Amino acid sequence: MPAGGIGGARFLRGLKATLGIGAGAQENKATITVVGNTGDDITLFGLRICPDLDTVMYTLGGGINESQGWGRSGETFTVKEELAAYGMQPTWFGLGDRDAATHIVRAQMMAAGYTLSEVTEALCDRWKPGVRLLPMTDDRVETHVLVEEGQDRRALHFQEWWIRHRAALPASEIVLVGAEDSAPAPGVLEAVAEADIVLLPPSNPVVSVGSILSVPGIREALNSATVVGVSPIIGGTAVRGMADACLAAIGVESSAQAVAGHYGPELLDGWLVDEVDAGARVKGVEIRSRPLYMSDPESTAAIARAALDLALELKEHRA
Amino acid sequence: MPAGGIGGARFLRGLKATLGIGAGAQENKATITVVGNTGDDITLFGLRICPDLDTVMYTLGGGINESQGWGRSGETFTVKEELAAYGMQPTWFGLGDRDAATHIVRAQMMAAGYTLSEVTEALCDRWKPGVRLLPMTDDRVETHVLVEEGQDRRALHFQEWWIRHRAALPASEIVLVGAEDSAPAPGVLEAVAEADIVLLPPSNPVVSVGSILSVPGIREALNSATVVGVSPIIGGTAVRGMADACLAAIGVESSAQAVAGHYGPELLDGWLVDEVDAGARVKGVEIRSRPLYMSDPESTAAIARAALDLALELKEHRA
Numbered sequence: 001m002p003a004g005g006i007g008g009a010r011f012l013r014g015l016k017a018t019l020g021i022g023a024g025a026q027e028n029k030a031t032i033t034v035v036g037n038t039g040d041d042i043t044l045f046g047l048r049i050c051p052d053l054d055t056v057m058y059t060l061g062g063g064i065n066e067s068q069g070w071g072r073s074g075e076t077f078t079v080k081e082e083l084a085a086y087g088m089q090p091t092w093f094g095l096g097d098r099d100a101a102t103h104i105v106r107a108q109m110m111a112a113g114y115t116l117s118e119v120t121e122a123l124c125d126r127w128k129p130g131v132r133l134l135p136m137t138d139d140r141v142e143t144h145v146l147v148e149e150g151q152d153r154r155a156l157h158f159q160e161w162w163i164r165h166r167a168a169l170p171a172s173e174i175v176l177v178g179a180e181d182s183a184p185a186p187g188v189l190e191a192v193a194e195a196d197i198v199l200l201p202p203s204n205p206v207v208s209v210g211s212i213l214s215v216p217g218i219r220e221a222l223n224s225a226t227v228v229g230v231s232p233i234i235g236g237t238a239v240r241g242m243a244d245a246c247l248a249a250i251g252v253e254s255s256a257q258a259v260a261g262h263y264g265p266e267l268l269d270g271w272l273v274d275e276v277d278a279g280a281r282v283k284g285v286e287i288r289s290r291p292l293y294m295s296d297p298e299s300t301a302a303i304a305r306a307a308l309d310l311a312l313e314l315k316e317h318r319a
Numbered sequence: 320m321p322a323g324g325i326g327g328a329r330f331l332r333g334l335k336a337t338l339g340i341g342a343g344a345q346e347n348k349a350t351i352t353v354v355g356n357t358g359d360d361i362t363l364f365g366l367r368i369c370p371d372l373d374t375v376m377y378t379l380g381g382g383i384n385e386s387q388g389w390g391r392s393g394e395t396f397t398v399k400e401e402l403a404a405y406g407m408q409p410t411w412f413g414l415g416d417r418d419a420a421t422h423i424v425r426a427q428m429m430a431a432g433y434t435l436s437e438v439t440e441a442l443c444d445r446w447k448p449g450v451r452l453l454p455m456t457d458d459r460v461e462t463h464v465l466v467e468e469g470q471d472r473r474a475l476h477f478q479e480w481w482i483r484h485r486a487a488l489p490a491s492e493i494v495l496v497g498a499e500d501s502a503p504a505p506g507v508l509e510a511v512a513e514a515d516i517v518l519l520p521p522s523n524p525v526v527s528v529g530s531i532l533s534v535p536g537i538r539e540a541l542n543s544a545t546v547v548g549v550s551p552i553i554g555g556t557a558v559r560g561m562a563d564a565c566l567a568a569i570g571v572e573s574s575a576q577a578v579a580g581h582y583g584p585e586l587l588d589g590w591l592v593d594e595v596d597a598g599a600r601v602k603g604v605e606i607r608s609r610p611l612y613m614s615d616p617e618s619t620a621a622i623a624r625a626a627l628d629l630a631l632e633l634k635e636h637r638a
Contacts, residue, residue, distance in 0.1 A: 045423050045427060046365055046423060046426055046427050046430065047423075076395065076397055076416070078395055078397070078416035078417055078420075079398065079416050079417075079419055079420045079423070081420075082416070082417050082419075082420030082421070083420045083423060083424065085420075085445060086420065086421075086424045086441075086442070086445055087444075087445070088420075088423075088424055088427070097395070097397035097398050097401075097416050098397055098398075098401050100398055100401075100419075101397075101398045101400075101401030101402045101404075101405065101407075102401070102405075104364050104365060104366075104398070104402060104407075105402065105405045105407055107365055108364060108365050108407070111365065122405075123405065125406075126404060126405050126406070
């Protein structure tokens with residue numbers, strides 16, 4: 001399953017619950033491989049930060065700040081405050097002390113020559129997320145946002161646009177720099193080829209799922225798989241985050257139907273929308289509606305189950 | 320004034336007090352240049368750590384943990400605990416969260432091409448220690464300790480020997496690796512040449528003052544200056560730290576007299592010892608005795624004043 005940040009991580013937790021993964025001694029054969037977006041990754045203060053991988057790892061490993069959806073529970077911000085006291089830029093990134101240790105370990109391992117895949121596996125040794133977490137690529141790719149202010153046109157790192165400017169600067173383009181020259185990380189294409197089904201969680205269609213699809217080879221591999229997605233848009237609004245601003249940048253309407261159309265029938269076999277979007281239609285995509293708010297673990301597990309069931313049904317149908 | 324860690328920093332605070340530096344609007348012409356030992360410096364977790372420079376900077380800048388003598392006041396250890404949770408080695412270094420920010424800034428600036436002198440000046444912009452703090456060298460030198468265990472002979476970084484092993488592994492040799500190829504940092508020789516007097520604080524004679532003297536050119540410059548030292552040994556024991564173990568490694572007895580003899584009359588003009596060591600004699604060195612325990616700011620300022628007065632007297636005498 002390709003996954004972005006908070007929405008992806010919460011959906012994954014629901015999926016694990018509905019599959020009984022991590023529920024003590026219960027035996028089950030189902031396994032989940034997660035392909036995480038790395039386009040948001042950034043190096044700050046010499047630390048290598050992978051927000052989406054970490055959000056998945058912390059959420060599934062029990063270390064997440066639940067109310068916030070990202071970062072560590074019980075987090076403190078001493079290092080950040082001290083860096084600011086030295087006048088160190090940037091000050092807009094919410095670097096937590098606990099989180100910083102993750103980035104230190106990652107930066108050190110990468111400096112020693114380990115790939116991001118290897119680092120991610122090492123970090124997961126601690127967190128035991130109950131899924132196999134793979135970065136979409138071990139190559140360095142970076143989502144940049146082109147912003148126009150009058151005559152001035154400049155590219156910001158996605159994190160600067162997203163966090164510092166709260167996605168409020170109108171974006172004319174969103175580019176995954178380095179994408180053409182990147183390759184899927186080891187195991188990604190194999191996981192897709194071996195997967196019974198592939199689910200797209202309600203992650204950002206542009207900068208999360210979209211980035212993953214931009215890595216050469218991944219979209220092609222998914223075209224041969226049974227893919228069911230869950231709409232991140234309910235009634236014309238992003239459920240969380242600021243996906244609307246990203247969709248606007250690529251000229252896609254903020255609607256469940258438009259996002260399915262953007263993914264297209266080559267990629268998508270099925271698409272789960274909220275009841276308010278029950279009228280959505282995309283030729284070649286099986287659309288089902290049900291409540292889509294992931295308001296608690298139970299409702300999230302039920303959404304994951306519905307996506308799973310639709311995928312299994314469509315796979316059966318195709319066979 | 321060449322300075323090592325805790326003893327040097329506390330002595331400096333006394334010296335500032337007795338000179339009235341940093342005492343509000345009071346005008347004074349006296350300035351202090353501190354040449355700090357960098358042989359203890361170490362890179363851990365990608366952070367560049369300069370214990371002696373930081374101890375001076377924090378102590379004089381009001382950020383020191385007073386009871387401990389090193390590290391920041393109000394320190395927390397979240398990053399250290401998290402690194403340990405990942406199994407990151409080493410675990411013996413007491414990396415505080417506040418302190419870590421200093422090392423991040425330093426590592427980042429050095430990676431960007433700034434010299435340690437420039438970094439130190441930038442860090443002091445925040446701490447305003449009231450002295451000019453110079454590293455002894457901008458070159459990379461590192462104190463290694465040769466330890467013999469049976470047939471096994473190995474070199475440890477000074478910090479590993481000092482902190483991890485509490486200087487308890489018998490050292491057969493202490494070497495400042497890189498010393499021959501190092502040069503004094505900009506301003507060091509000039510400061511010595513221009514100084515009215517030079518004081519050696521009660522720092523470790525081997526790994527603090529000794530390291531500074533190992534940088535080619537510094538000892539020679541000091542030979543032409545009026546130099547007064549304060550004994551770090553009282554009644555045969557190091558006042559603080561584990562200087563005895565260092566002296567043993569270089570074959571020098573732990574006594575006020577032996578340390579003065581080790582520095583020698585070429586370097587030392589005067590030597591301040593404690594009353595219990597009043598019998599100390601070294602040919603060519605003017606030895607005075609007085610209470611030398613730096614038990615509080617007042618007694619420390621009085622010791623600094625005594626060193627200062629002795630130096631001014633000897634300088635007068637030489638003229």
